[in-house]
Amino acid sequence: xxxxxxxxxxxxxxxxxxxxxxxxxxxxxxxxxxxxxxxxxxxxxxxxxxxxxxxxxxxxxxxxxxxxxxxxxxxxxxxxxxxxxxxxxxxxxxxxxxxxxxxxxxxxxxxxxxxxxxxxxxxxxxxxxxxxxxxxxxxxxxxxxxxxxxxxxxxxxxxxxxxxxxxxxxxxxxxxxxxxxxxxxxxxxxxxxxxxxxxxxxxxxxxxxxxxxxxxxxxxxxxxxxxxxxxxxxxxxxxxxxxxxxxxxxxxxxxxxxxxxxxxxxxxxxxxxxxxxxxxxxxxxxxxxxxxxxxxxxxxxxxxxxxxxxxxxxxxxxxxxxxxxxx
Numbered sequence: 001x002x003x004x005x006x007x008x009x010x011x012x013x014x015x016x017x018x019x020x021x022x023x024x025x026x027x028x029x030x031x032x033x034x035x036x037x038x039x040x041x042x043x044x045x046x047x048x049x050x051x052x053x054x055x056x057x058x059x060x061x062x063x064x065x066x067x068x069x070x071x072x073x074x075x076x077x078x079x080x081x082x083x084x085x086x087x088x089x090x091x092x093x094x095x096x097x098x099x100x101x102x103x104x105x106x107x108x109x110x111x112x113x114x115x116x117x118x119x120x121x122x123x124x125x126x127x128x129x130x131x132x133x134x135x136x137x138x139x140x141x142x143x144x145x146x147x148x149x150x151x152x153x154x155x156x157x158x159x160x161x162x163x164x165x166x167x168x169x170x171x172x173x174x175x176x177x178x179x180x181x182x183x184x185x186x187x188x189x190x191x192x193x194x195x196x197x198x199x200x201x202x203x204x205x206x207x208x209x210x211x212x213x214x215x216x217x218x219x220x221x222x223x224x225x226x227x228x229x230x231x232x233x234x235x236x237x238x239x240x241x242x243x244x245x246x247x248x249x250x251x252x253x254x255x256x257x258x259x260x261x262x263x264x265x266x267x268x269x270x271x272x273x274x275x276x277x278x279x280x281x282x283x284x285x286x287x288x289x290x291x292x293x294x295x296x297x298x299x300x301x302x303x304x305x306x307x308x309x310x311x312x313x314x315x316x317x318x319x320x321x322x323x324x325x326x327x
Contacts, residue, residue, distance in 0.1 A: 046232045046246040049281070051095030053241035056277050056288075057259065062239055063108075063115035064091050065101040065172070069122075086224060087120060090231045098235070116178065116238055117170040123184065124164035161189045165226055167234040180254055181237040187226040202226055206233035206249040242324050245281060251325050263320050271315045275300070278323040 054062060069084045092100045101108075101115070164186040169178045185204030192199075200222045202209040207229050229247045236243025240255050263271065269290040276296055277288040286296055297313040305311040307322055 047090060047093045047228055048095060049246050050232050050235055050241070050243070051097050052277070052288075053243070053246075054094075054097040054235065054239050056274060057241040058097075058239035060239075061097050061099060061111075061113045062235065063099045063101055063110065063113055064118060065115065066091065066118045067120070067170075069120045083227075084120075086227055087118070087231070090224075090228050091118075093228075094231075094235070115172055117172050118234065119168040119170055121166045121168070122163060123166050124162065124186065126162045128160045128162075129158070159191045161187075161191075163187050163189075163223065163226070165230055167230055169234060169238055178238065181234065183230050183233045183237070185226060185230050185233070187222055189222050198222060200225075202229060204230075204233075204249065206236070206244055206247055206252065208248040208250070245278075245324075245326055256321065256324055259324060260317060260321060263317060268315075271320075272296070275315050275320065275323065278320075279303075282323075 054060075066084060066088050069087065088100055088102070091098055164184060166182065166184045169181045170176065171178055183204065183206060185202055185207045187200060187202045189198050189200045200209075200211060202225065209225070209229065211225075232246050233243050233249070235241075236246075236255065237252070240258050242251070242255065242259065243249075244251050263274070266274070272292055273288060273290045276286055279286050279296070279299055280288050284299060286299055289296070292313075300313045300315065300319065301311055303322075304319060307327060309318055309322075
């Protein structure tokens with residue numbers, strides 16, 4: 001029998017600190033906030049791969065409602081006003097295995113699927129500017145109920161921006177946070193006055209990325225990458241797929257333990273599907289399949305031989321765990 005759920009529009013409290021990014025300029029905006037464009041990035045592929053991971057490792061559709069992200073900083077208007085739209089757009093890019101709900105009062109059939117509410121927060125924003133001989137800084141934050149703003153000059157020069165984004169999934173049926181699914185990732189964007197690019201890095205429990213974007217894209221492109229990879233991690237924790245293979249982070253021991261136990265009870269065709277998918281994700285010339293082929297057998301033999309395992313084509317737990325850990 002299908003379940004039916006009706007969401008009431010309840011505002012969940014957000015621990016939030018916001019910083020402004022000016023999308024049309026390499027400089028950090030000190031004035032009116034501008035919109036972030038919901039554009040494709042080099043990491044949008046991670047969102048699409050999340051769709052296939054949910055299908056293969058979870059097997060059920062996921063329903064998502066993104067709570068409006070609020071600006072609770074002392075500087076009103078600093079957070080881009082459409083940040084919630086960008087987060088919604090990120091979830092909506094994933095594919096048919098993720099459905100984004102835009103009306104919290106609408107009734108719909110869940111079946112065996114689950115619905116989650118995503119509560120987002122910017123928990124840190126700092127700007128450090130170095131214009132040669134002097135070091136200047138500006139930033140804002142909230143901690144322990146105390147808010148503060150510092151602005152020590154506006155001269156041009158090298159600039160480093162640090163921003164931390166958190167997602168906190170909530171179960172609408174209970175109103176409680178879903179245990180061990182929260183994410184917190186920090187982006188560090190460095191702009192050299194004489195460079196044509198922004199260098200950026202994203203670090204956190206589930207992400208490890210170092211790259212660059214051109215000044216023509218602006219800092220907002222880096223922020224959008226942070227949003228997209230944080231979405232991948234949040235969904236991975238909710239549906240228990242190996243998101244770190246998409247985000248460059250460390251393997252999550254909770255999820256690897258769960259996947260390991262589930263693998264032991266899987267039927268052979270499901271094991272073949274997971275193994276072939278993980279090989280394809282590594283860039284091997286193999287299609288995801290539920291049928292064993294000679295090419296897949298040889299691939300397994302070669303991989304196991306080069307990773308200190310028995311040189312056979314058996315699909316066993318050791319092979320699976322090695323692939324899950326991205327070895």
